[in-house]
Amino acid sequence: GAGVSQSPSNKVTEKGKDVELRCDPISGHTALYWYRQSLGQGLEFLIYFQGNSAPDKSGLPSDRFSAERTGGSVSTLTIQRTQQEDSAVYLCASSLGTSGARSTDTQYFGPGTRLTVL
Amino acid sequence: AQSVSQHNHHVILSEAASLELGCNYSYGGTVNLFWYVQYPGQHLQLLLKYFSGDPLVKGIKGFEAEFIKSKFSFNLRKPSVQWSDTAEYFCAVKAAGNKLTFGGGTRVLVKP
Numbered sequence: 067g068a069g070v071s072q073s074p075s076n077k078v079t080e081k082g083k084d085v086e087l088r089c090d091p092i093s094g095h096t097a098l099y100w101y102r103q104s105l106g107q108g109l110e111f112l113i114y115f116q117g118n119s120a121p122d123k124s125g126l127p128s129d130r131f132s133a134e135r136t137g138g139s140v141s142t143l144t145i146q147r148t149q150q151e152d153s154a155v156y157l158c159a160s161s162l163g164t165s166g167a168r169s170t171d172t173q174y175f176g177p178g179t180r181l182t183v184l
Numbered sequence: 185a186q187s188v189s190q191h192n193h194h195v196i197l198s199e200a201a202s203l204e205l206g207c208n209y210s211y212g213g214t215v216n217l218f219w220y221v222q223y224p225g226q227h228l229q230l231l232l233k234y235f236s237g238d239p240l241v242k243g244i245k246g247f248e249a250e251f252i253k254s255k256f257s258f259n260l261r262k263p264s265v266q267w268s269d270t271a272e273y274f275c276a277v278k279a280a281g282n283k284l285t286f287g288g289g290t291r292v293l294v295k296p
Binding site: 097099101108109110111114116122124125157161170171172173174175176177178 | 216218220226227228229230233235274276278281282283284285286287288289
């Protein structure tokens with residue numbers, strides 16, 4: 067079946083501009099995650115959505131970063147006033163969303179959006 | 185907060201050689217463990233996972249990993265690598281909550 071899709075695949079922007087990155091999760095997955103992959107920091111968690119619950123925003127690096135998930139499906143990650151240190155590959159993942167001590171929830175990743183801030 | 189360490193940043197080996205990549209984590213409670221692989225130009229793919237039960241888990245493409253709780257380790261192994269195993273390998277841990285904490289990755293180059 068269809069996997070996680072992300073758009074655009076590449077985005078080049080100028081410092082100070084705002085950008086929006088989109089993620090379409092696997093159909094039926096209630097949990098959605100954003101991660102960032104950069105040379106200096108490796109793979110870092112940014113934010114997590116589970117159903118209608120309040121998102122876990124604990125990984126967002128600054129208040130310039132925000133994300134929303136409309137209708138429990140598509141998600142948009144917005145970076146305002148981009149800085150050069152925001153350059154990275156932004157990865158989206160989704161999972162069935164089961165939780166608890168016996169959960170076997172597994173995350174599946176999209177191809178990512180490569181963001182370059184000039 | 186949990187952390188994950190992958191000791192080898194780069195590994196170079198020849199085809200048919202055996203591969204072992206180390207992964208250690210710091211977290212005292214129940215964990216779920218994963219290995220993901222990223223082939224050149226491709227996205228992260230799940231290689232194998234451990235939730236409970238038999239600590240020796242088998243994944244795709246002949247890979248296996250062993251969970252040793254006393255050593256907080258989840259090392260990845262393959263008895264005989266192929267050129268197509270050239271990739272970057274990431275160990276990840278899911279502890280409290282659902283987010284994954286990743287190791288720094290190990291780049292593996294298999295020479296034909």
